[in-house]
Amino acid sequence: MVQLTVKERQVLEWVAIGKSAWEIARIQGCSEATVHFHTSNIRRKFGVTSLKAALVMAIRQGVILME
Structure with missing residues (x-):
């Protein structure tokens, strides 16, 4: 199973409910560049080119749970 950091998991959970990088940055209190850094790491860890x-x-792997 892929191991995500706490921040990567939080970013991915916000992405899952449709938040944009700008919205996630405001929620997390960071810059959009930081959000893009996390999403880039997420894609790399899963070995894919798209965040979707x-x-x-x-x-599918149970890394995040959808309600």
Whole structure:
């Protein structure tokens, strides 16, 4: 199973409910560049090029849970 940091997991959970990088940055109290850094790491860890693909894999692997 892919190991995400706490921040990466939080970012991915916000992505899962449709938040933009700008919105996530405001919620997390960081810059959009930081959010993009986390999403880049998430894609790299899952070995995919799209955040949507990473999200699907995270849900399938139980890395994040959808209610």
